[in-house]
Amino acid sequence: MKKAGLIILMVGLSLSLFAQSGKLSDEKRKEFEAQKIAFFTQEMELTPEEAVVFWPLYNEMQQKMRVENDKIRALTCKKEKTAPVTTEEQAKKNLKTVLDAEQAAWNIKKEYTDRLLKVLPAKKVWLMFEAEQKFRHQLWKKMENKPVPVPR
Known part of the structure; x- marks a missing residue:
């Protein structure tokens, strides 16, 4: 129980760091990552050998998925004043790019799930999925209470 409280405190601190600036400095990102590692390790009940x-596999998967998610964000998160009026042809191209990136991200997740199942019990791989959801939920909950910066 004591460990759970410490993990929750660490995640809370990392979430407040993220919410303060909207973007993380290298130092804050490292601290955030360390807290994410602690949270996942606790939630998944990883032994040092399993960790x-x-x-390395999880970080590799996340890096590959980040590339695909960046493709989606590049199209869907443009600032309003710089976004050109979308033509029918551009909309079709954008839809294909987004769907291809989502499919690639799914393929990456499937590949790495299979790879993780070769080195970890299925229960711990499942707990990874749950830890991702819990961590994301805590991040969103924390961000709900912070004002969103207005883009300029």
Whole structure:
């Protein structure tokens, strides 16, 4: 129980760091990542031996998925004043790009789930999925209470 309280405190601190600026400095990002590692390790009940094999695979998966998600964000998160009027042809191209990126992200998740299942019990891989949801939920909950900066 004591460990759970410490993990929650660490996640709370990391979420407040993120919410303060909207973007993380390198120092804050490292602190945030350390807290994410602690949260996942606790939630997944990873042994030190399991953590050694899990984290390189998980980080590799996240990096590949980030590339695909960046493709989507590049199209869907443009600032209003710089976004050109979308033509029918551009809309079709954008839809294909987004769907291809989502499919690629799904393929990456499937590939790495299969790879993780070779080195971890299925229960711990499942707990990873749950930890991702819990961590994301806590992040959103924390961000709900912070004002959103207005883009200029």
